[in-house]
Amino acid sequence: MNFDPTEEQALAVESFRRFVERDIQPLTQPLCDAPYPKEIAHALLKKVMEFGVGNGWVPAEEGGCGLDFLSSGLLFETLARVAPDLAGIAWVTEGAALKIQETASPELKARYLPGLVAGDLIGCSAISEPGVGSNVRELRTKAVREGRHFRLNGEKMWTSNATIADIVTVLARTGEDDFTMFLLDRREHDFKTYEISKLGLNGWPLCQVVLEDVMVSEENVLGTVGRGLKEVMKGFERSRCFVSVLALGIGQAAFDAARTYALERHQFGKPIAGHQLVQSLLAQMATDLDASRLLVHRALWLMAAGRRCEMEAAMAKSFTTEAVQRVASNALQIHGAFGVTREFPVERHFRNARMLTIPDGTTQINHLIIGKNITNISAFA
Incomplete structure (x- = not known):
């Protein structure tokens, strides 16, 4: 290869x-x-x-x-x-x-x-809901047909971009086991969005979306009525890969900052980069990043080739987001007391890295996806 x-x-x-x-x-x-x-x-x-x-x-x-x-x-x-x-x-x-x-x-x-x-419009996708967690089939947002329209009621959580978005794609239940995706336009549909305060990645909006009797034309259905869940599940492989890509960028920034600091900071008559334990931390960080990048690039290559990569995307996401947490933590450690101050960027890298083990399947959910592919037995109910 x-x-x-x-x-x-x-x-x-x-x-x-x-x-x-x-x-x-x-x-x-x-x-x-x-x-x-x-x-x-x-x-x-x-x-x-x-x-x-x-x-x-x-x-x-x-x-x-x-x-x-x-x-x-x-x-x-x-x-x-x-x-x-x-x-x-x-x-x-x-x-x-x-x-x-x-x-x-x-x-x-x-x-x-x-x-x-x-760039004239900003978009987002509203799937997750409070109390539903990782089981998308339990979502409660409903879309009830009324002639040529659907009436949407429900609440979405953890929706990135929503407060600045012009359009929102919403997954809603349209039957006992049928789910449909709708396109909502902020100029036409009266939905409400609220910002959620969070640990890191604070420049990137994370939001709640509230739908109260929002009327949507059947012309705003994306795909086929009742087939929305299939479309959503197809997108998870891509999402897991690109969460991993964001983590890689954060991890590389943390590593670069730590390496620069270790070369510039002197203790006991030499740069701290010359001390064995600091070199050990840098070596662990570099190895975590390289291993992560190989997993992520493999999954991206498979997607680019038009091949399914459910297990490979889950491996990339679960390993990379956890590895980048270690990288950011070690970067903070190399900075010593300065690492926990806002004078240096590593505390922000640390908070940003911690955010990414959760979205598009937690580490534990991705482990179950990997396990299902290994054993052909689903641990999901």
Whole structure:
């Protein structure tokens, strides 16, 4: 197997890295502690979409950049090293755009896809609910047909981007065991969104969505009535891969900060990088990152080849998000007392890394997915 990026990928990543450090980092650095304002999120999305971040999965003939998943992952990791909050906003918007590109009617696609791939619209996906947890089949949000419309009632939680989103795709129950995906437009549908305060990734909105008698036309169904759950489950492989990519970026940033500090900080007459125990920490961090990157790139390569990768995506997600926690913790340790202050970035990397073991299947849920693939026995009820 060849683990080297192609020349085209390497050139794209290097060009994007220079752009991010020059044009994105100065704008996003002051925005780490509170959700991005909507106008700023739009402006930043437009900048990174020029490189295919936020619109790369959509085919070029439909307005996107038509990137394969591995190339896209390399770009997202580059952005996540500097601005993981913006990378998250772009990733969720891109997921909504791909969902519309693949499942929307021609009319809906013509209405929303151009704005999504240009950064004029921000999207999100509302699936999780309070009290439901990892079993999507238990969701309680209902959509009751009334003629040519559906009446939606329910509450969604942990919905990224929702407070700044222009469109929301919502999964709702339309029968005993039938689920349907709907597209809601903030300008037309009276849903409410509320910000959730959280530990890390504070520039990336995480929200509650409340639906109270929201009337949605049947024309706003994505895909087929009753088949929405299948579409959602297809997206989990992609989501797990790209959560892992965000974690890789955060982990690499923590490692880079620790290495720089260890070379600059002197104790006992030499840089602390020359002390055995510090070198041991750096070695563990580098190994965790390399092992994670191999798992993530394998899953991305499988997706790019059009192959199923349920187990490989679960392995990448569960291992990488846990490994990056270790990396960030060790980076903080190398900084000593300075590591827990806000003078240095590692405390933020530590908080950001801790966020990513939860979404798109906790570590434990992903272990059950791996176990099911190994044994052909499901541990889920």
